[in-house]
Amino acid sequence: MATRGFLIRFIDIGLIVLFGFLMISDIEASSSVELAGSRDPLEELQPEDDDERAFVVVAIGADGSFLVGESQTPIEERVRIVEVEVLSRVLRSLDAELGVEDREVVVLIEPHPMSLVQRTVDVMDVCDRLGLPKSLGMNIDVAPGADP
Amino acid sequence: MQKSGFVVRFVDVVLILLFGFISISSVRATEIDLAESTETPAPAPDTEEVLFVGIRPDGTYLVDEERIELRGPNELLEYLDAQLGLLGDRPVSVRIRASHDSAMRFLVDAARVADELGLPKALEVRMAGGGE
Numbered sequence: 001m002a003t004r005g006f007l008i009r010f011i012d013i014g015l016i017v018l019f020g021f022l023m024i025s026d027i028e029a030s031s032s033v034e035l036a037g038s039r040d041p042l043e044e045l046q047p048e049d050d051d052e053r054a055f056v057v058v059a060i061g062a063d064g065s066f067l068v069g070e071s072q073t074p075i076e077e078r079v080r081i082v083e084v085e086v087l088s089r090v091l092r093s094l095d096a097e098l099g100v101e102d103r104e105v106v107v108l109i110e111p112h113p114m115s116l117v118q119r120t121v122d123v124m125d126v127c128d129r130l131g132l133p134k135s136l137g138m139n140i141d142v143a144p145g146a147d148p
Numbered sequence: 149m150q151k152s153g154f155v156v157r158f159v160d161v162v163l164i165l166l167f168g169f170i171s172i173s174s175v176r177a178t179e180i181d182l183a184e185s186t187e188t189p190a191p192a193p194d195t196e197e198v199l200f201v202g203i204r205p206d207g208t209y210l211v212d213e214e215r216i217e218l219r220g221p222n223e224l225l226e227y228l229d230a231q232l233g234l235l236g237d238r239p240v241s242v243r244i245r246a247s248h249d250s251a252m253r254f255l256v257d258a259a260r261v262a263d264e265l266g267l268p269k270a271l272e273v274r275m276a277g278g279g280e
Contacts, residue, residue, distance in 0.1 A: 005153060012157055013164050020168040031188040032243055032270035035259055060252075113253035117203075117246045121183040121273055128187035 033124065035136065054103040056094055058087070058123050062114040066123070068094075071108065088126045095132060110137040178214060180204070183248035185273035196239035199231055199267075203246040207254045221257040228265055242269040 055071040057078070066087050069078030081087045095105045107127045111120045120136065127134040180202045201224065202210030209218040211227055218224050232240060242262040246255045255271065262269035 009157055009160055012160055016161050016164045017168060020165060029190070029275040030182060030272050031185070031191045031275050032272045033185070033188055035244075035269045035271055111252040113256070114251045116249050117252060117255055117271075118183040118248040120252060121185050121248075121271075125185050125187040 033121075052103060053106050054094075054098040054101075055106050055108055056091065057108045057110060058091075060109070060111040060115040060119050060123065062112045064115060064119050070094075084122045084126060087123065088130065091126060091132060092130055095130060105132050107132050107134040108137060109134060178202070178245075180210065180214070180245045180247050181249070182245060182272060182274040184276045186276050188273050188275060190275065196241050197235055198241055198243050199228060200243050200245055200272075201228075201258050203244065203250045203254050203258060205247050205250045207250065209254075209258065221261050224258060225261045225264065228261060228267070232265060232267075240267055242267045243272050244269060245272045 057067075057069060057071050059067040059078075061067065064082075066081040067075070067078045068081060068087065068090055069075075079090060081090060091105070091107065098105050107123075109120060109123050109127075124134060124136070200211065200213070202214050204210065207219075209220075209224045210216070211218060211224070216227070218227055228242070242258075244255060244258050244262075246258075259269055
């Protein structure tokens with residue numbers, strides 16, 4: 001009888017410790033995004049000579065807003081977007097428009113040095129969701145003296 | 149008798165919970181809050197030695213399981229170079245764990261350091277929702 005009581009208490013303790021650890025543990029699934037070299041994607045891909053692909057630039061501002069337009073569109077004519085959902089719609093419609101001309105859209109992501117990493121990941125997610133090839137411009141120059 | 153048995157078990161449960169929380173409360177897996185991605189797929193197992201580089205929002209780099217703080221890409225370059233020396237001929241890659249609210253310039257600096265050392269690099273993200 002005493003042994004049985006001890007066993008029940010032992011099981012109680014074991015289960016509580018197990019559930020306690022499960023509740024407290026901070027398990028999160030993570031993955032990784034391969035980063036290419038630091039060459040300028042515009043130089044590497046040579047959009048001026050490419051008739052089969054349309055290069056759409058998504059510039060991410062320091063404030064997190066997106067400036068979207070084809071690579072040959074002047075900056076002042078590009079569309080400024082704040083919401084990721086709107087960006088998704090714009091890229092989808094650009095893809096549909098340019099698809100009619102048989103041109104494949106390639107998204108060139110150009111983040112401002114002070115823009116947040118999350119915003120770049122958001123744009124990459126949009127491209128993946130829409131099945132658009134993307135290239136992240138890592139050729140960011142920081143003004144001298146701008147150290148943490 | 150049954151009542152005292154119940155009380156004893158209840159006391160056990162409470163004490164275990166209490167000591168469990170006390171002992172675990174100092175454990176902190178990581179201070180880096182990764183950017184969240186809904187589309188990045190689940191990774192394949194690593195086949196090479198991975199050097200993790202954490203990036204805080206203020207631009208500080210964290211290495212060696214976030215035990216060492218490095219300020220600036222020059223210190224990061226020195227550290228990674230030293231690690232490469234210790235690892236010899238083993239294939240090595242760099243995994244950058246940037247906080248979601250850190251500036252891109254720090255990520256780019258870390259990426260350039262990896263490029264200078266000829267190391268493949270990847271940005272670690274937290275999978276959310278639709279990630280497979």
